[in-house]
Amino acid sequence: MNASSAKVTIDNADVAEKEGSFTNDAGEKVAYATRKQTARLEIGGFAYPYEIRLEKDQKRYEAGVYELDLAAMIEVNKKSLNLAKYPVLRTVAGK
Numbered sequence: 001m002n003a004s005s006a007k008v009t010i011d012n013a014d015v016a017e018k019e020g021s022f023t024n025d026a027g028e029k030v031a032y033a034t035r036k037q038t039a040r041l042e043i044g045g046f047a048y049p050y051e052i053r054l055e056k057d058q059k060r061y062e063a064g065v066y067e068l069d070l071a072a073m074i075e076v077n078k079k080s081l082n083l084a085k086y087p088v089l090r091t092v093a094g095k
Contacts, residue, residue, distance in 0.1 A: 006068040007042040008050065008089055014038075015060045037061060041068065053086050065092045 019033045034053070037060060041050035052061065066089040073084040 006070065007092070008052070008066045008068045008087075009040045009042065010037060010052070010061050010063050010066065011040075012038070013060050013063050015054065052089070055086055058086070061089060066090060067092055 014037070016036050016038075017033065019031070021029050021031045024030050033056070035056070035058070037052040037054065039050045039052055039061075040047045042048075054060065069088040069090055070083070072088040075082045075084055
């Protein structure tokens with residue numbers, strides 16, 4: 001792994017899905033759906049619980065060890081840097 005990545009371990013490939021709705025500022029009812037997987041993010045010698053957000057039709061990640069590619073997640077928006085809300089994971093070779 002390099003300086004622009006972090007280790008992500010997924011122990012269980014289950015996806016938690018949630019649907020609902022809310023009323024926006026214009027008084028309109030808006031439906032939403034979220035899809036998440038739980039994982040561990042390891043960086044700097046420490047492990048942290050981490051929720052991986054999945055896009056609507058994105059395949060789930062299988063159990064295994066991945067790299068979180070922070071460089072691939074950087075977005076430039078009107079002169080500011082942001083991290084994408086959907087992570088970019090790559091399988092770690094040999095794992």
